[in-house]
Structure formats: C-alpha cells, structure tokens
Amino acid sequence: GAVVSQHPSRVICKSGTSVKIECRSLDFQATTMFWYRQFPKKSLMLMATSNEGSKATYEQGVEKDKFLINHASLTLSTLTVTSAHPEDSSFYICSARAAGPGTEAFFGQGTRLTVV
Amino acid sequence: AQTVTQSQPEMSVQEAETVTLSCTYDTSENNYYLFWYKQPPSRQMILVIRQEAYKQQNATENRFSVNFQKAAKSFSLKISDSQLGDTAMYFCASTDSWGKLQFGAGTQVVVTP
Numbered sequence: 001g002a003v004v005s006q007h008p009s010r011v012i013c014k015s016g017t018s019v020k021i022e023c024r025s026l027d028f029q030a031t032t033m034f035w036y037r038q039f040p041k042k043s044l045m046l047m048a049t050s051n052e053g054s055k056a057t058y059e060q061g062v063e064k065d066k067f068l069i070n071h072a073s074l075t076l077s078t079l080t081v082t083s084a085h086p087e088d089s090s091f092y093i094c095s096a097r098a099a100g101p102g103t104e105a106f107f108g109q110g111t112r113l114t115v116v
Numbered sequence: 117a118q119t120v121t122q123s124q125p126e127m128s129v130q131e132a133e134t135v136t137l138s139c140t141y142d143t144s145e146n147n148y149y150l151f152w153y154k155q156p157p158s159r160q161m162i163l164v165i166r167q168e169a170y171k172q173q174n175a176t177e178n179r180f181s182v183n184f185q186k187a188a189k190s191f192s193l194k195i196s197d198s199q200l201g202d203t204a205m206y207f208c209a210s211t212d213s214w215g216k217l218q219f220g221a222g223t224q225v226v227v228t229p
C-alpha cells in the first residue's frame with residue numbers, strides 16, 4: 001500500500017513554544033489530508049481537513065489559531081501547535097487520500113507530543 | 117452528520133477461534149463507505165476491510181469478513197481463525213461524500229494462546 005510518513009514520531013517541548021509536525025505522502029499525490037488527535041485508549045478525533053492550496057476546514061471546537069495547518073503541496077501537510085500547553089499533550093495522526101471518499105486513507109505513524 | 121457506535125469495549129478470543137465485533141452507524145448520506153481499521157500496539161492504523169454501501173455483497177479479505185445490514189445500519193466484523201497478531205484495537209468507521217472518516221469508540225481485541 002501507499003506510504004505516509006509523519007515526522008517526528010516523538011517530540012517534547014516546553015510550555016509556550018510551538019512545534020511543527022510534518023505529514024508526507026511518499027508515493028502518491030494526496031489531494032486531501034486529515035489531522036486527528038487521539039487520547040490514550042480513545043478513538044481518533046478529527047481535527048481538520050486540508051486540501052492542497054486552500055485553507056483547512058476545522059471541526060467544531062478545534063482552535064484554528066492554535067492548530068495551524070498548511071497543505072502547501074500535494075505531498076506535504078504540516079500541523080503547527082502554537083504556544084503549546086500541557087493540555088495539548090496527545091498523540092496526533094495524519095492521513096492522506098489520493099482520490100475519492102471511498103478510497104483507502106493511508107495513515108502516518110503518529111506523533112507523540114509531550115508539553116512540559 | 118455521521119455517528120458510529122461500537123458497544124463492545126473489549127473482546128477476548130482464543131487462538132484459532134472466531135470473534136465478531138459489532139458496529140452500528142447513522143448517516144444522512146445516500147452514498148457512503150464503511151471501513152474497519154485496526155490499530156496494534158505500534159499505533160499504526162491499518163485498513164482491514166472496506167464496504168461500499170451501494171453493494172449488497174458482503175466484503176471479505178482472507179480471514180476477515182463483514183456482515184453488512186444496510187436497513188439496520190449494522191456493519192459487523194468477523195475475524196476467523198484468530199491469530200496472536202490480530203491483537204489490536206479495532207475501529208469501525210464511515211465516510212461521507214467529502215471523505216471525512218468518522219470513527220467509533222473502538223473495540224480492543226485480545227487473542228490468547
């Protein structure tokens with residue numbers, strides 16, 4: 001199957017700083033990428049949907065000024081957690097889809113963010 | 117809006133036995149797709165099986181099969197001949213016409229020797 005690479009896999013940052021997470025589709029062009037947040041032993045919560053070259057669409061309750069999403073190319077989307085606080089600590093996962101809604105969405109390996 | 121409900125937090129099954137995971141969903145879409153994903157301890161999400169809502173035939177992938185009851189909005193997953201490597205969290209999901217995946221709460225499957 002297609003490969004989606006997410007980097008870094010783990011990051012620790014100080015409270016108040018910003019951290020950027022990258023999501024790359026390595027062998028296909030991803031017209032749409034999704035960002036999820038997952039709490040321990042919980043399901044994936046969709047944060048936002050990004051389409052190449054346009055602004056991301058955020059789910060209700062997700063602060064777009066805190067979670068900045070950029071989808072600058074068909075193979076790269078980034079999530080920047082700005083002014084991170086301990087409550088932002090979580091597991092973040094991206095996924096990418098090449099074509100229509102019925103096609104498989106490929107997932108990155110996830111990023112464990114710890115804010116201290 | 118879509119909702120996906122998984123009512124079994126955890127299921128235990130012995131090796132070589134069969135286990136069935138339940139999933140119900142609700143959607144206002146006419147055209148939608150249903151999926152089962154597994155998330156092993158590595159936390160990498162892996163597609164197990166996919167069902168197109170307009171197809172009546174139940175999807176099958178090796179030891180994994182679904183029972184899709186469209187009128188009842190039910191989409192259960194059967195794992196046959198369970199193997200230790202099947203131990204994982206299993207998520208049922210639906211997608212709308214925009215491609216947004218809505219996940220259920222998940223069912224932890226534990227396969228014991």
